[in-house]
Amino acid sequence: MSRFTVAAAQYPIDRLGSWADYVAKLERWVGEAAAGGAALAVFPEYGAMELAALDPATMGDLAGSLASVAALAPQVDALHAALAARHGIHLLAATMPVHLGGMHYVNRARLFAPNGRMGWQDKLVMTRFEREQWHVAAGGPLHLFQTALGPIGVTICYDSEFPLLARALVEAGAEILLVPSCTDSLQGYWRVRIGAQARALEGQMIAIQAPTVGKAAWSPAVDVNRGAAGVYGPPDGDFPTDGVIAAGVEGAPQWLFAEIDLAALGAVRQTGAVRGVAHWPEQPGAAPLPPVRPIDLR
Template identity: 35%
Template sequence: MQQPEIENIELEYLSIQDYQELKEAMISSYATMGEMYWKENHIQSLLNKFPDGQVVLKVNGKIAGCALSILTTADYITSKPHTYKEITANYTFNSHDPNGDVLYGIEVFIKPEFRGLRLGRRLYDYRKELCEKLNLRGIVFGGRIPNYHKYANNLTPKQYLEKVRTKEIHDPVLDFQLSNDFHPIKILKGYLEGDEASNEFAILLEWNNIYYQKPTTKAVAKKTVVRIGLVQWQMRPYKDVKELMQQVEYFVDALSGYRSDFALFPEFFNAPLMAKYNHLSEPEAIRKLAEYTEEIVSKFSELAISYNINIISGSMPEMKDGKLYNVGYLCKRDGTLERYEKIHVTPDEAKVWGMQVGKEIKVFDTDCGKVGILICYDSEFPELSRLLAEDGMKILFVPFLTDTQNGFSRVRHCSQARAIENECYVAIAGSVGNLPNVHNMDIQYAQSMVLTPCDFAFPSNGVKAETTPNTEMILISDVDLDLLTELHEFGSVKNLKDRRKDVYDVVKK
């Protein structure tokens, strides 16, 4: 089935006004199970009892998936086996306990045309975040095993489960749950009436909230941790955009597999595509490279959605109103795109390529807080990052391209200064290797890293993590945004607070 073009993805609370569209989505999702869908009075009851537990995923404004849930207690779950009819109190949801300590999932589905985009994970991620917010023990639900009917004559449900766990049998539902950190508790017999595919068996699955705290009068502070993924990119020949983006997807897949929130690519990572234009002058070759930018950005956006990761595309040449710019795109995992420009082009970029300077300086709102992006040379101008810090930036991303160790050292040490003076994290990523067939892009030197302020809560040298120099690899690092808040209030020095604004200021024109 061909997947629709995605412009926007939003997670919203379910409203009763959504019911008719929700009904159609349920019928589409459970085509093999007859008229098994929730009636309007069921949905209204859920909304009345537990509105925070009912959410929908909308793609381009239309419902693509849904998650419904109630609260119950761990004691009820562990005391005896139950059926779906029992846990829902004969579909009335009178079993919902507002003082419950466990989130019980009673429904999750993704419409067929949107499957394969990892949208289901977003619904489960919301449930996990809700557990943390409400300080619940975890999530429990009865998971269907829709392929069991194929093996029921030879395997017990327990044997079937074990073979799914060892990858000897593929079960689309159970495989998904296990990959999302759920583990089996027990087998439930006669769980869902009419579920012939599962022979009416289900696996009771559980996810434990490691942040759960037994209720106490003492306040518990919650930390906000963001996982950053950097790509130290190897320059190598690529015959076309497809081959280039296959390598890009390899890195995105790897970073997503480690649940990274961001993937940062280097400046001009797509330069190898210029090799076929080496017979042209350098200004003509870079403009030919710019013709690929729209296609590459579109693919980046698809990857951000599919792998549920925010991608910073490094930078690429782009023609706008007949002029050449060095730009990049923040491809968010909700499907939106935001553009950034290189404000200061290097003398070589201007002289050899005729590159124009950018003008827009802005902070980007993401689902992991406010971030800034400065391309290479821009990191060497402290005014830019100071303006971003004043707008609330917590993480600064710097995609760069440097040919010599001298050039790299300028970017690296200036980025370190930006982290200290602006009380933020700075992530830099560059390219390595050689491109003998591309004029003006023949050698590169890089060591990608995540830099921090220098205070007691951070590494003493201000380096959170770093790659091996001049080696293709990825770097993954967790940064705690709450440490920046503590630094701002209680740091040994307070670079942002102690500025003498009565003497000087930085102003955006």
């Protein structure tokens, strides 16, 4: 499948009253993505932190919110697996903290295929907030997901601002880069957006950014959320002159839909006006790249 529709969420953080409320919300959102024809739907970074509202005793505490949300990981994953299978769609679940023992938490995205398979990607470079206040640790390694839609990589929010991570995924075969994000300022949003667009340019790939939006004053972790979803490609060949395939309205809860064509991407890599992927090693000081572990979700 070279041409298909993708959906990127501009996802609001809601103060949920129960697990049933969360299930209903996810069912509605995934149902809308599928009804829009999406073969791939992307949720944002830390969207799962709205689940902290289910434990009023800890939801206002950073450490407590990590623990309460992480404890729900098996249920959250089972819900996404069921929705992916029900709708025949690939789902990148909103990232959530995963407890690895002791005080060690990582920020993890999980990609669910409609055939029941799942792979995960941890964030590798942590922001100051994660390091200094929340104490969420870096994880890894990089994974390349082989899917029925094509080879997919994930760089979570800040990770998209570091070109060697995406380059390692490109050299492993990635054609689509998923960029779930969570930023509390427009400056933060633009840093991630510019990073995603730069990765699409230099990697001659499709980058899909999905942010959290809105305010959640009850949460010390995701209280303010600014951003817009975007689908970006290389500004070459049959792609838009600015590389922006689609862009959402900042701050509005919505799905952003776009049709992407991996055959057009392949043509750009082979016969485009420039060949950034092929010419990367010619730049002085091109650094050794981190290893990438393949995961087969087909």
